[in-house]
Amino acid sequence: xxxxxxxxxxxxxxxxxxxxxxxxxxxxxxxxxxxxxxxxxxxxxxxxxxxxxxxxxxxxxxxxxxxxxxxxxxxxxxxxxxxxxxxxxxxxxxxxxxxxxxxxxxxxxxxxxx
Amino acid sequence: xxxxxxxxxxxxxxxxxxxxxxxxxxxxxxxxxxxxxxxxxxxxxxxxxxxxxxxxxxxxxxxxxxxxxxxxxxxxxxxxxxxxxxxxxxxxxxxxxxxxxxxxxxxxxxx
Numbered sequence: 001x002x003x004x005x006x007x008x009x010x011x012x013x014x015x016x017x018x019x020x021x022x023x024x025x026x027x028x029x030x031x032x033x034x035x036x037x038x039x040x041x042x043x044x045x046x047x048x049x050x051x052x053x054x055x056x057x058x059x060x061x062x063x064x065x066x067x068x069x070x071x072x073x074x075x076x077x078x079x080x081x082x083x084x085x086x087x088x089x090x091x092x093x094x095x096x097x098x099x100x101x102x103x104x105x106x107x108x109x110x111x112x113x114x
Numbered sequence: 115x116x117x118x119x120x121x122x123x124x125x126x127x128x129x130x131x132x133x134x135x136x137x138x139x140x141x142x143x144x145x146x147x148x149x150x151x152x153x154x155x156x157x158x159x160x161x162x163x164x165x166x167x168x169x170x171x172x173x174x175x176x177x178x179x180x181x182x183x184x185x186x187x188x189x190x191x192x193x194x195x196x197x198x199x200x201x202x203x204x205x206x207x208x209x210x211x212x213x214x215x216x217x218x219x220x221x222x223x224x225x
Contacts, residue, residue, distance in 0.1 A: 004157070024208055035215075039219060040152075040201060040218070040220075041217055042216065042217045042218065043158065043203060043215040044215075045212055045213065045214075045215075048212070056212055062158070073156070076135050091157050093157070097142070102160055103160065103213065104160075105150075105157030105159065106157050107155065107156050107157050108155075108156075108157055112222075
């Protein structure tokens with residue numbers, strides 16, 4: 001089936017540093033998302049993105065977070081500066097349409113902030 | 115406030131048994147309910163879904179039963195297989211693009 005690729009699969013950084021998580025969504029998809037998951041538990045919505053703009057973001061999407069998809073390339077999540085509580089697995093997802101719930105998720109990027 | 119609740123948190127069944135995973139929600143505007151299956155080290159994958167106009171959705175060994183009045187639904191996995199061992203997330207969509215996920219049920223199927 002359609003694949004969403006995420007790079008890196010795991011990154012370890014020191015608190016205060018910047019990190020960029022990259023996502024290569026399904027090629028014809030138009031809507032992009034980031035979710036945060038801690039300890040394999042609840043998927044926490046961060047942000048969704050369409051047509052070059054953030055459509056909606058949650059309270060977890062702090063000011064230190066930003067997303068972009070320059071020139072239709074990777075959809076990125078940047079955290080600057082990082083904090084200890086940012087340690088989690090971040091999942092990127094994409095969908096062709098709205099309101100379908102048919103999100104395709106990547107395998108996640110595990111972020112460890114020391 | 116947790117919008118989507120799941121129970122039990124973990125469930126162990128024997129191969130061949132029926133596993134029943136429960137889900138309830140708060141917001142009556144939720145009208146679409148996908149279930150996602152997640153294996154360790156992987157992202158969630160859409161397994162089966164139901165719209166609020168239906169009370170049952172079946173796909174092979176997986177069946178969703180939906181009770182709109184009580185705001186409850188359940189996922190039944192018949193003839194459970196060890197390969198079904200995973201975490202199952204109930205999710206709900208109110209009609210915009212934001213999906214609310216439950217905390218998940220970790221299913222273990224013993225051979």
